Amino acid sequence: MTKLEGKEFIPVRLSTLRSDEVVPFDVFIYVANHQIHYIRRGDPFEKNRIDSLRSKGVHKLFIPLECEKSYLGYLDAGLQQLQNASMAVEKRTTIANSTLMNLAGSADRAIETEFRYRDMENRVQKVLGFLGSENGIARKMLDQSGVAQDELQHASNVNTLALILAEKVGIKAPKDLLTLSMAALMHDIGKVGLPIDPKTPREKLTLPELELFKTHPQRGADMVADKPYINPAIVSLIANHEEMGNGAGFPNKKRIETLPLVQQVLNICNEYDRVCTQQCATAFQATKLFFLEKVGLFPLPLVQALAEVLKTG
Template sequence: MEYLPIRVSTLRGDQKINFDAYIMINDKQILYLRRGDSFEGTRLVRLKEKKVRKMYILQSDEKNYRSYIDTNLSLAYDSKSPKSIEDRGQIVQGMQQAAAEDVMERPEDEVSYKHAKDGAAKYVDFLLKEDKGLKSVLQIENTDQNIGHHGVTVSTYSVALAKSLGITDPKQTQLLSLGALLHDFAHTKSDLKINRPLSEFNPEELKSYQEHPMVGATAVKDLRHFDRTVINIILEHEECINQSGFPNKKHENQVDPLSVIVSSANALDRIITFERVAPKEAIKKLTIEQMGRHPLNHIQILQKIVSETYT
């Protein structure tokens, strides 16, 4: 029998699946969930705990899987959807994560990039138009410290920052969202354990860590379908306004303002996701321990988002 891989991040919400879903164990596909069941609750939690990123369907079910995805997307993005905002947020977050994973796995694939780029515009719309959209996505904990999920979170904070800063041009916000989604692309290609405070890195690890923005940007710089702004964000997302960032110790006025936004958003989610600090503590840490590295108004906006999201 022929199987096709599908991403676990596309299986969200309480919609019943119309295909059988298999997991691979020792090179064999084992039936995990039958058609008629759904992925809500503990099933999804268990898969995340095991860091299962891909599942399999029978090739003959491909059409059914596509229609499941289409239904999920329209349930999520339709402002008159009968689904709760929490369910919609889960689906939307998963779709963004899947798009990020697709591009990060095969950046040379133009179709995946275009799909992620279109998705980024839709995602911005969702965040701007849905009152509780921001909260519904940010409340989904990145339990498996997934780089794609981290990308979605940084993209979410970035869009919220842009909104508060009065950046409304749709082209700009789309590229901001996409650049933020893909910013840590290089981490998916390295074995460096990034899920601990930088103070615990030894000199070699730190050196390698500080190269990741350049490694990521260099890997995609010759791909013609990649937008310049996105490549810039990948390169500049660790720069800080007081020249304490890397790889080029740039000053605020040498960095694309969109990269400055992603850098602030990234600094916050790095502490939350990879150092496992509770969001309210994390924003305090960012404010006090990293004073001067990010614009004060960014920090104030992030403080407000955190206090409204995690009550």
Template sequence: MSFLPIRVSTLRGDQAIDFDTYVKINEKQILYLRKGDSFEGPRLKRLKGKKLKKMYIMENDEGLYRNYLTKNIEMAYDPKSEKSVQTRSEIIQGLQQSNAEAVIEDVDNAEAYQKAKDECARFVDFLIREDEALVHIIGQENLDKNLAHHGVTVATLATAIAKRLGTVDPRQIHILSLGALIHDIEHFYTALDVARPRSAFTPVEAKVYQTHPTDGARRLSEKRHMDPQVVKIIAQHEEQIDGKGFPVGLQENQLDPLAQIVSSANALDRLITFENVPRNSSVKKLMINHVGSYPLSHIQILGDIVG
């Protein structure tokens, strides 16, 4: 029997699967969830707790899996769908995470990049149209401190900031969300465990961390399919308006406006997801500990969203 790996993040929502799914334990595939079941709510949470990125299906079931995916995507993005915004948001969060993983893990893959780009446009339009979606997407706790999930949260917060500022060209918001989605790409390629507070980094680790924006940007800059604005966002996403960011320490007037938005959104989710700051005190912490580092208008919007 041969198996095919699939991304766990693509298995969201209440649509029953019509194929069996397996997990790999000691080089052996073990049946995990049977056809007829679905991956919503508590079951999804349990699965995320296991930090599994890949599951397996039988190779013969590939067609069924592809149909499931298409059905799920179309249902989630259909404005007339009868499914709740919560279920649709759960699915879309997973799809975005899967798109981020596909680009991050294979930077030469122009097709994966184009797919992520096209779906970012749908994602942004969904977030702008469905006010309720924002809360459901960022409300999905990043239990396994997953880098791609962090990317989706940052993309969601960045889109929300841009939407409320009202100063960003709507087409630019698509690029903004794509840059945010893969902003931390470089962490995938270093051995550094970033899913912990920065205060716990050794001096050597801190040094590796300092260069992740430049290294990530460089990794992508020569790819012909890459948008220069996405590269710029990655390069500047840790810069701050007071010049105290890194890797360069750029000043506010040297910063790309889109990168500024990603920087604010990223700072907040870094606190929540990796620094273990409780969600309800995260914006306060950002304001007090990093006063002047991020535009006040961004902080106010983040405060309205996260509380």
């Protein structure tokens, strides 16, 4: 939540707004310390206006907090289209990707009540249904998303890659895939509220910042642990998502091979996407670097499965 000029707003990503469709909520942009009422509720968001914002590098818009329900209804209307085979796949993968980013960005509020959490689960189920509806959809989503530019895109990419890898290594039960997907979207929830710039690469954090950063897995697990409606497996996946190698991760320096396979899948995808995001300009360079430097940190069959996934989709 963001407070602008005394009013409460929630940030929404530009990519979640569909061109030439009426938006049932007010949309604001914030430029040069000024809040501009960009679209009025009931007006269409014309494609040229979306393109113009994109060309200026504006990716984040704001809607008043009281419009959140309308915004969620609008997102759900998009989700209904995922199984609509007459809609272009690119449009549907855009909806799925932007839904995942939105869910990752609102997870800290979704965990507050069972009602909100079940809503999040229902939306995740719809994306999972879309992913399973046709071969290669998940890969198309990843290719379209590209290298993550921020934490939300990171969560979304980790989610999609982890779901592909999970299937590849034999994790196929719908309830396990739902658990993995929810955990992937929330795995870094413990970073919310930490006084660290999320854009600073881990290697460039000061020592006190690094110590604080290393608390985020347990902090995240603590945020969800007291919620009876959240599967304890998710708590555990969040708590252990930075563990790797033979005690090379944090916070508890666990051996990766002692952790459940679904945890290993989440951890390798998280580390792979981190390398993509923070160390390299292109996914190709990142892939090379990852396999050079990280090969010993995960069980070899899993590394091989990931390599295969990245090569063939």
